[in-house]
Amino acid sequence: MAEQKLLRPMPKAIDTQRHAVIIDEPCIPTLFIRVLRHVTPLRISGRTRLLVFGGLLYVSIAWALNTVFVKLAVTQIDPLTFTLFRFLAMTPLAWLFVAARREVITIRARDIPDLLVCAACGYGVYQYLWVIGLSHTTAFASALLGGTTPIFTLAIVAIFGHERVRSGRWLGAIIAFIGIAIFEGILVGRFAIRLGDGLTLLAAVSFASYNVTSARLLDRYSPVLLLAITITMGTVMILPGGLWSLMQHGMPRFSASTTATYIYSVIFPILLTYPVWSYGITLIGAGRVALFGFLVPVFAGIASAFILHARIPHYELVGAGVALLGMAIAQFLGSRSIRPSQRTLPTTR
Numbered sequence: 001m002a003e004q005k006l007l008r009p010m011p012k013a014i015d016t017q018r019h020a021v022i023i024d025e026p027c028i029p030t031l032f033i034r035v036l037r038h039v040t041p042l043r044i045s046g047r048t049r050l051l052v053f054g055g056l057l058y059v060s061i062a063w064a065l066n067t068v069f070v071k072l073a074v075t076q077i078d079p080l081t082f083t084l085f086r087f088l089a090m091t092p093l094a095w096l097f098v099a100a101r102r103e104v105i106t107i108r109a110r111d112i113p114d115l116l117v118c119a120a121c122g123y124g125v126y127q128y129l130w131v132i133g134l135s136h137t138t139a140f141a142s143a144l145l146g147g148t149t150p151i152f153t154l155a156i157v158a159i160f161g162h163e164r165v166r167s168g169r170w171l172g173a174i175i176a177f178i179g180i181a182i183f184e185g186i187l188v189g190r191f192a193i194r195l196g197d198g199l200t201l202l203a204a205v206s207f208a209s210y211n212v213t214s215a216r217l218l219d220r221y222s223p224v225l226l227l228a229i230t231i232t233m234g235t236v237m238i239l240p241g242g243l244w245s246l247m248q249h250g251m252p253r254f255s256a257s258t259t260a261t262y263i264y265s266v267i268f269p270i271l272l273t274y275p276v277w278s279y280g281i282t283l284i285g286a287g288r289v290a291l292f293g294f295l296v297p298v299f300a301g302i303a304s305a306f307i308l309h310a311r312i313p314h315y316e317l318v319g320a321g322v323a324l325l326g327m328a329i330a331q332f333l334g335s336r337s338i339r340p341s342q343r344t345l346p347t348t349r
Contacts, residue, residue, distance in 0.1 A: 049284070056280050056292040059273040064143060064299030066269040068307050069261040070131065071139040077252040079131040082262070084242025085252075087123070087235040089266045094228040097271070103225050111220065114213050115229055122210035122274075123234025128241060129203035137196025139308065140316075143300030144184045145200040147323070149293045151177055152208035162212065163285050172330025176294045176323045183297060183319025211289070215281045223278035231270065294327045 073082055098105065107115070120126070134142045151173050157163040185191055217226055254262065280289040298320045304310040 052280055052283050053292075055276045056289060057295065059277050060292050060295040061299050062268045062273050064296045065303050066265055067134065067143045067146075067296070067300050068139045068303045069264055071134055071142070072308070073258050073261040073265070074131065074135045076255060076258050078245045078249045079135045080128075080238075080241045080245035081249060081252055083127050083131050083238055084246065085262065086265055087127070087231070087238050087242075090271055091228075091232050091235045093266070093271055094224075094231050097224045097275075098228045101222070101224060103222060105225065107229065108220065111217060114217055116233060117213045118210055118217065118226070119230040119233030120237060121206045121213065123231055123270075124237025126203055126206040126210065127234070127238055129199045129206060133196040133199030133203060135196065137194055137200065139300060139304050140297070140310065141184065141194075141197055142200050143297040144180050145197055146204050146207075147180050147294050147297040148177065148201065149204040149207050149211070150291045152205050153211045156208055156212045157285075160212075162215075169288075169291075169330045172326045172328070173291070174326070175329060176291070176326025179319045179322030179324070179326055180294070180297060181319070182322055183301070183316045185313070185315060188313075188315055211281065214278055215285075218278055218282045223275035223282075226278060227271070227274050288330075291327050291330050294323050298323060 070082070130142075130146070137145075154165050154169065154173055158165040181187075181191070214226065214230075221229070277289065280292075301310075301312055301316060301320060305312050
C-alpha cells in the first residue's frame with residue numbers, strides 16, 4: 001500500500017505459497033512498533049503469539065479499570081455529557097497518532113458502509129448503550145454482561161462463515177458464559193434483569209459486530225488510521241445526545257477524582273487499546289481475540305474490591321475461575337482446529 005512506502009522496511013520472511021508474513025521472534029518494542037504499522041501476518045512464531053496475548057491481556061485490564069472509573073464519574077456527571085467530553089478529546093488525539101506515522105490518508109468509497117458500521121458499533125451507538133447502561137447498573141454487572149461479546153462474535157463469524165468455529169471453541173465459550181453467570185449470582189437467586197443490564201447486553205452485541213466488521217477493513221487501513229476515521233464518525237453520532245445533555249444539565253464541575261478518571265478514560269480505553277485489539281484480530285482472528293473479553297469482568301471484580309470497596313462473595317470467585325477455565329479451553333482447542341489461512345476474516349482488495 002502507498003503508506004507503507006513511507007515506513008522503513010522491517011525484517012520479515014515471505015511464504016510464497018500462502019503470501020503470509022512470518023514474524024520472527026521480535027523484541028517487545030519491535031512488536032508494539034508493528035502494532036502501529038500496517039502488517040497483516042497470517043502465521044506467527046510462538047514468542048510473538050505470547051506477546052500478542054500479553055497485549056490483549058493489557059487491553060482487558062484497561063477496559064476493566066475503565067468500567068470502574070467511569071462508574072465513579074457518572075455518579076457526579078451526566079453520562080452523556082461525560083461521553084461527549086471524552087470523545088471531543090479523543091478524536092484529535094487519534095489524528096495525532098496518524099500524523100506521527102505520516103500515513104497517506106485514503107478512504108475508498110466502497111468502504112464507507114463498513115466504516116459507518118464500525119463507527120456506530122464501536123463508538124457511536126455502542127457508547128450510548130454502554131454508558132447509559134452503566135449508569136443504571138453496577139460496574140460488576142456492566143463488565144459481566146459486556147463479557148458476553150465473545151459469544152456474540154463467535155455466533156456472527158459462524159453464521160456468516162467468516163471463520164470455522166469448531167466444537168472445542170463453542171465448548172469453551174459456553175463454559176466461560178456459565179462462569180460469568182455464576183459470577184453474577186444466578187445460582188444464588190441474585191440475578192435481576194434491570195434496564196442497565198438490558199442496555200449492556202445490546203452494547204455487547206454492538207461491539208461483537210465491530211469485531212467482525214473491522215476485520216474486513218484491516219488489510220486496507222492500519223489499526224491507527226481505522227481508529228481515527230471511525231472515532232471521528234462515532235463522535236458525530238455522539239454529538240446530538242451529548243449536546244442535549246449539556247443543555248439540560250449545564251457545564252459539569254470536575255472534581256479531582258473525576259478529572260483523573262476523565263484523563264484515564266480519554267487515553268487508555270480506546271486510543272491505547274483499540275489498535276492493539278485490531279492488530280490482534282489480524283493475527284489470530286476475530287473470534288479468538290474476542291475470547292479475551294471474558295477476562296474483563298474478572299479484572300473489573302478485582303478493581304471494584306479495591307476502588308469501590310465492594311465485597312466479593314465466594315460464588316463470584318467461583319464464577320471467575322470457571323470463566324477463566326472456559327477461555328483457556330477455547331484457546332487451546334481453537335488453536336488446534338483452525339488452519340493459519342483461516343485466522344483472518346476474508347477481505348477484498
